Amino acid sequence: MSDAESGARDEARSASEAPLRLAGRLALLLAAIGRAVAEGELDRRMFVKSLYETGVRSLPIVVLTALFTGGIMVVQAAPIVERYGAHGLLGWGAGFGTLREIGPLLTALMISGRVGANNTAELGTMVVTEQLDALRALAIDPVGFLIAPRFLAIVTTLLLATLFADALALVGAAYVGAALLGVDPAVFYTGLTSGLLGFGDVAHGLVKSVVFGVVIALSSCHYGLATTGGAPGVGRSVNAAVVVSAAGVFLCDFFVSFLIA
Amino acid sequence: MISFREVSKRFGTRTVLDRVTFDVPRGAISFVIGASGAGKSVLIKHVTGFVRPDAGEIWLDDLEVSRLGERELASVRKRCALVFQHATLFDSQSCLENVALPLEKHGRGRTGAEIRARARALLARVHMEPFADRYPSELGEGMKKRVAIARALALDPEYVLFDEPTTGLDPVNARRVDRLIQTLSREGGVTSLVVSHDLTSIFGIADRIVMLYKGRVRLIGTPDDFRQSDDPVVRQFVRGEAEGPMDA
Ligand SMILES: Nc1ncnc2c1ncn2[C@@H]1O[C@H](COP(=O)(O)OP(=O)(O)O)[C@@H](O)[C@H]1O
Ligand SMILES: [Mg+2]
Numbered sequence: 001m002s003d004a005e006s007g008a009r010d011e012a013r014s015a016s017e018a019p020l021r022l023a024g025r026l027a028l029l030l031a032a033i034g035r036a037v038a039e040g041e042l043d044r045r046m047f048v049k050s051l052y053e054t055g056v057r058s059l060p061i062v063v064l065t066a067l068f069t070g071g072i073m074v075v076q077a078a079p080i081v082e083r084y085g086a087h088g089l090l091g092w093g094a095g096f097g098t099l100r101e102i103g104p105l106l107t108a109l110m111i112s113g114r115v116g117a118n119n120t121a122e123l124g125t126m127v128v129t130e131q132l133d134a135l136r137a138l139a140i141d142p143v144g145f146l147i148a149p150r151f152l153a154i155v156t157t158l159l160l161a162t163l164f165a166d167a168l169a170l171v172g173a174a175y176v177g178a179a180l181l182g183v184d185p186a187v188f189y190t191g192l193t194s195g196l197l198g199f200g201d202v203a204h205g206l207v208k209s210v211v212f213g214v215v216i217a218l219s220s221c222h223y224g225l226a227t228t229g230g231a232p233g234v235g236r237s238v239n240a241a242v243v244v245s246a247a248g249v250f251l252c253d254f255f256v257s258f259l260i261a
Numbered sequence: 262m263i264s265f266r267e268v269s270k271r272f273g274t275r276t277v278l279d280r281v282t283f284d285v286p287r288g289a290i291s292f293v294i295g296a297s298g299a300g301k302s303v304l305i306k307h308v309t310g311f312v313r314p315d316a317g318e319i320w321l322d323d324l325e326v327s328r329l330g331e332r333e334l335a336s337v338r339k340r341c342a343l344v345f346q347h348a349t350l351f352d353s354q355s356c357l358e359n360v361a362l363p364l365e366k367h368g369r370g371r372t373g374a375e376i377r378a379r380a381r382a383l384l385a386r387v388h389m390e391p392f393a394d395r396y397p398s399e400l401g402e403g404m405k406k407r408v409a410i411a412r413a414l415a416l417d418p419e420y421v422l423f424d425e426p427t428t429g430l431d432p433v434n435a436r437r438v439d440r441l442i443q444t445l446s447r448e449g450g451v452t453s454l455v456v457s458h459d460l461t462s463i464f465g466i467a468d469r470i471v472m473l474y475k476g477r478v479r480l481i482g483t484p485d486d487f488r489q490s491d492d493p494v495v496r497q498f499v500r501g502e503a504e505g506p507m508d509a
Binding site: 043125126129130131133134135136137138139140141145 | 309349
């Protein structure tokens with residue numbers, strides 16, 4: 001077995017065997033980020049730059065998944081809607097699932113794979129090429145300069161992307177509903193706003209997206225910073241970050257749904 | 262003055278430094294020499310707290326740096342710059358931005374234009390000004406290293422630690438870096454500690470030389486002391502001979 005394989009296995013094992021230790025490390029990182037922000041160490045220019053990069057990177061993938069997600073909801077609902085003639089409830093059905101669950105969850109998973117993985121790879125490369133030590137050698141705090149901006153950029157991007165994806169998914173659902181079931185978009189819109197759905201459903205999804213953003217941002221930064229062992233080490237870190245982000249997102253989804261349902 | 266007092270450092274079971282003791286006097290150019298893997302990089306990283314000793318103390322003037330936390334080390338690092346062995350430029354920034362970064366972050370310059378002018382002047386000191394707008398990935402190792410030197414000098418440090426500053430440079434630029442180190446020390450009063458195995462540098466500009474061998478200090482002295490030493494290990498190293506008592 002190659003070193004890389006056994007390394008990846010060690011990483012996977014340590015990720016599964018020591019969830020408490022991992023949670024502790026992530027909490028410490030969050031505290032360090034909070035302190036850097038509170039003390040005004042956050043580098044605003046790097047934040048704007050990170051926000052731009054994560055935003056631009058996420059946009060195409062969010063548009064694509066959101067439109068299709070909305071469409072899929074309608075395709076799945078179609079037989080029931082047809083059988084019971086519940087055309088007026090299509091908007092509610094698509095909206096309920098999208099706003100509370102599918103919108104935040106799928107957007108988070110897409111952004112984890114796109115932005116989170118990229119963040120881990122970049123930070124990991126900087127660590128193994130001593131660029132992080134070089135920052136410290138210039139008396140520049142890497143948390144304020146690199147980590148906090150990236151953390152905030154990922155959390156902000158995911159929140160905004162979820163809002164955007166919610167809207168796009170409903171547009172997608174409305175169009176597929178019109179094309180497939182002949183539901184007039186106006187009827188769809190009424191189903192959406194007739195009172196069965198409220199601001200609470202949107203908020204429910206947005207709270208989740210912030211929690212998911214924190215999970216993805218923290219784990220991608222953590223694994224980037226913890227990288228050792230050159231290029232194979234960067235690969236292992238990206239791997240671990242993606243796995244832990246996805247697992248963390250599902251775990252938090254369950255608990256957040258449970259707590260604020 | 263930088264003082265190493267009985268500094269020991271192990272990685273796993275491997276002892277890299279074994280009770281290393283020596284002083285780096287102010288204003289002078291001191292060299293640390295030794296074979297690859299002798300622990301030279303590990304040694305100088307102790308001075309700014311990137312490596313912690315297992316035993317012993319490292320002093321910078323009246324500060325025991327080996328006891329300081331990351332926050333206090335930040336103020337030490339403004340006074341004592343470190344040029345890493347491998348050029349550690351930030352890939353996402355141009356050469357000019359790399360050099361300007363410490364100036365911006367530490368408020369050295371009131372306007373962006375003033376900071377850029379200073380950064381250009383620093384690049385000119387290492388003859389890299391024509392490449393100011395290039396990105397590190399477009400440059401060779403030697404050129405990146407010269408930019409890293411310019412960046413390290415940005416905060417006007419009192420001490421500069423150079424880890425193999427001339428390795429990978431062409432002979433002309435290597436001598437230019439030697440001359441820069443000399444100018445810093447003679448005209449700016451900068452104290453330099455240089456890790457090197459470039460014999461031309463060593464015998465060209467060193468005031469004092471410390472040789473590490475198997476984790477211990479083998480000899481401390483002037484270039485003449487090293488030329489005249491009859492220690493076979495020292496002789497083999499300073500003559501660059503393939504055969505001799507040094508292994509590996
Ligand atoms: N972070 C580290 N972890 C483990 N071993 C290290 C570490 N840094 C250096 N070493 C080991 O210490 C020894 C000395 O390294 P170094 O100081 O880089 O030598 P050089 O004299 O060539 O600069 C080498 O054997 C190296 O493998
Ligand atoms: Mg070295």
